[in-house]
Amino acid sequence: MTPVQTVSQVFDAIQQAKAGAPDFCTNFFPVQRKVQDWISHGELFAELRHDAIFFYRRDRDFWHLYYCASSKTALHREIPTVAELRTEPIVLDLVGKEGDASAAIGDWESAGFRRYSRLFRMSRTSTDANGDKTESTTKIEFAVVPDAKAVLELLERAFDRFGEQLPVRYEIESAIQAQQVLVARHQGDIAGLLFFETQGFSSTLRFWAVATEHRALKVGSALMRHYFATQNAVKRFVLWVAADNVNAVQKYGHYGYKPDGLVDYVLANQLVRS
Amino acid sequence: MKSIAEILKEIRPEFDFTTSQDFISDGMLDSFDIVTLVSSLDKNFSVSIPGTEILPENFQNIQTIEALLRKSGAAT
Numbered sequence: 078m079t080p081v082q083t084v085s086q087v088f089d090a091i092q093q094a095k096a097g098a099p100d101f102c103t104n105f106f107p108v109q110r111k112v113q114d115w116i117s118h119g120e121l122f123a124e125l126r127h128d129a130i131f132f133y134r135r136d137r138d139f140w141h142l143y144y145c146a147s148s149k150t151a152l153h154r155e156i157p158t159v160a161e162l163r164t165e166p167i168v169l170d171l172v173g174k175e176g177d178a179s180a181a182i183g184d185w186e187s188a189g190f191r192r193y194s195r196l197f198r199m200s201r202t203s204t205d206a207n208g209d210k211t212e213s214t215t216k217i218e219f220a221v222v223p224d225a226k227a228v229l230e231l232l233e234r235a236f237d238r239f240g241e242q243l244p245v246r247y248e249i250e251s252a253i254q255a256q257q258v259l260v261a262r263h264q265g266d267i268a269g270l271l272f273f274e275t276q277g278f279s280s281t282l283r284f285w286a287v288a289t290e291h292r293a294l295k296v297g298s299a300l301m302r303h304y305f306a307t308q309n310a311v312k313r314f315v316l317w318v319a320a321d322n323v324n325a326v327q328k329y330g331h332y333g334y335k336p337d338g339l340v341d342y343v344l345a346n347q348l349v350r351s
Numbered sequence: 352m353k354s355i356a357e358i359l360k361e362i363r364p365e366f367d368f369t370t371s372q373d374f375i376s377d378g379m380l381d382s383f384d385i386v387t388l389v390s391s392l393d394k395n396f397s398v399s400i401p402g403t404e405i406l407p408e409n410f411q412n413i414q415t416i417e418a419l420l421r422k423s424g425a426a427t
Contacts, residue, residue, distance in 0.1 A: 092401050106382040109407065172383065202365055277378030278366065313365055313378070339383070 078122040078133055078161060084112050090123060090130045091145050098128075098147035102181070104171055105132060105143035118247065129155045136245070137238055139166040139349055149181070156188045163189060166348035168239050172341045185344050193345035194240040198337050199326075200315040205333035215296050217303040220258040220270065225249045227267045228258060235286035239351075240319065240343045244272075244283075259303060261287075261296040269296035271304050280308050282316040285325075301332055317341060355416050358391045368413065375407045385410055392416070396425035 081087060087107060095101050115121040120135040129146035142162075146152035156162065169185070171178045182192065220228055228249050236243055244252065252258050252272060259271040268291035272284040282304070287297045308314070316334060318325050353361075359368045359380075366379045374380045380388065388410065389400050400423045409419040 088405070091405070095399065095401065098399070103386070106386050108382045275378070276381075277373075277376050279378030279381065281381075311378075313363075 078124040078131070080119060081116055081121040081123050081132070084109055084116065086123070087112055087121075087132070090125060093125070094128060094130050094145040094147050100148040100150075101145070102149050102152060103143070103145040104169060105145055106172070114248070114251075124159065124161070126155050126158075127151075131155075131159060131161075133161065133165075133167070136243075139168060139239065142167045142169040144169075149184075153184050156184055162346060164348075166346065168193060168343055168345045168349055170341050170343055172339065174338055175340050178340050178342050182342060182344065188346075190344040190346050193343045193349070193351075194237070195320045196240070196317045196341040196343065197320055198315060198317050198339040198341075199329050199334035200313060200337045201333040201335065203312050203314070205335075215261045215263075215268075215294060215299040217259050217261050217299055219256045220253045220260045220267075222250055222253050224258075224260060224267060225253060228253070228260070228270055228272075231267060231270060231286055231288055232272070232284055234288075236284060237319075239345055239349055241284075241317075259300055261291075261294075261300055263291050263294060263296070266291070268294060269300050271300040273304060273308075275308060275311060278310060278312040280311040280314050282314065297328075305332075353395050355392075355413050355420075358388065358395060359413075362387055362391070371412065373411045375411060380410060388416075392420060392425075396420050396423075398423040398425045 091105070112121065115134055122133040122135075124131045124133070128148070128151040129144060132143040134141040134143070144152060146155065161167070169190070171181050225246060229246055232243055249258070252274075257273050257275070260267050261269045266288065269287035270284065271282065274281045274283060285297065285300065314334070315337070316329065318329060320326070356368055362384050363379055368374065368379065371377045371379060385405065389405060393399055398420060400419060404419055404423070409415055
């Protein structure tokens with residue numbers, strides 16, 4: 078695999094796989110700004126094949142894999158020939174409607190990947206009921222850049238780095254500068270955080286976490302209420318949640334989120350240890 | 352054949368696409384929606400929108416999507 082130098086290389090490669098494709102398939106939904114960040118930080122690599130392309134994004138001690146192939150047949154043919162799939166710790170996400178996503182798993186299982194986790198998307202509209210009437214005196218404010226280290230530590234304690242697309246330090250700093258990280262403080266510590274991305278009428282809740290030692294303070298509900306209250310223009314709220322995190326699913330349901338039919342199967346090869 | 356507005360409404364029924372001039376900045380379409388939209392447009396208009404054209408500016412509003420389809424050979 079070779080380092081990707083420009084965003085246009087990415088789109089040119091996708092075009093090469095897509096040109097005349099009978100049944101184009103992909104797990105790559107690139108956002109130009111993020112692709113540019115990955116390239117700037119030397120995190121994105123590519124491997125071009127005849128009618129498929131594989132992108133590798135470095136994340137901590139493993140890789141995220143993205144593919145674009147002219148057809149499922151081409152993908153099926155190429156997967157066994159990619160050496161990195163057996164020599165590097167790799168995870169990939171298969172996103173789609175339940176049947177479509179699960180149908181694509183077989184080829185990857187044949188190549189030594191296993192089902193690591195399953196996430197599903199939940200959404201709510203601005204008019205959906207929010208069942209939370211909890212009162213809290215906890216002060217909620219936007220994180221500031223010096224909080225980035227503590228934010229990262231809380232995220233890495235609360236979430237799974239392989240399965241939940243955890244941001245790295247520079248992404249956290251960017252999000253803080255964009256006022257997309259809310260925090261609750263208690264005695265100088267970050268007791269809880271809510272990390273979101275709002276774009277126009279849509280807002281994605283990326284992470285919502287309360288430090289174990291501060292769970293009695295009702296910080297989580299205060300963060301969520303503050304989030305909704307400050308996103309007045311948003312009409313659609315979405316999030317991804319691990320299907321086996323029953324507690325979180327129940328809490329999100331309490332705030333009006335409902336499954337919207339999209340799932341994400343996270344697959345990992347044998348070099349990824351749980 | 353469905354219209355562009357009908358396809359958009361199928362993907363994101365909660366939004367009124369006739370009132371926005373920038374679906375991306377307004378958060379009405381995300382990256383997954385765009386890939387879903389490209390697939391629907393390809394099938395509905397019997398075209399293959401090039402990967403190099405899957406750029407936010409081509410999906411800003413119904414007029415830019417129409418222009419993209421024309422460039423891709425569709426009779427809109």
